[in-house]
Amino acid sequence: MIFDEYAIKSLIRPVPGFPKEGVTFRDITPLFQSPKALRMVADSLIQRYIDSPVTHIGAIDARGFLIGSILAYELNRPLVLFRKAGKLPADTLSASYETEYGEATLQMHRDALSGGEQVLLLDDLIATGGTFLAAASLVRQSGADVYEAAAIIDLPDLGGSHQMQDTGIPTYTLCAFAESER
Structure with a gap:
């Protein structure tokens, strides 16, 4: 299946004013309602990483779990969950970060990585980068x-x-959405 960026972008629903006025939320649920589009996204990412040295898939709470679990399964790699504070039951590492709306904390299980791993971090989108930077901090704290x-x-x-x-x-x-597309 050939990747079609326009088809993917057309299935990402803009929601103006959510979660607050002045923000346009990019909703990926219509993309997941299209088996063809979901396969196109998953296959594109699988092909990118199939021959890579990635040892673990790091999925970021919560929409990153959707595509991260597919990649972990297809690439036969362990899945590491990066969750909002208080959601993981065992001993955790924590990293706080700034969001567009305030401050948040991301956690991962302390024993999820032991050092030396190559982690692919996945989420639905990159906005300010805070969540990814916090996840990267946790990966590095683990020696990976x-x-x-x-x-x-x-x-x-x-x-x-x-x-x-x-x-x-x-x-x-x-894909990317510039300010003019919001």
């Missing part, structure tokens, strides 16, 4: 490395992908 941070969507005007690249985190996205 971030291979790349991947998402379906980049919002380049918010600067997250540039900030991530400036801190040594390679990024990859399937």
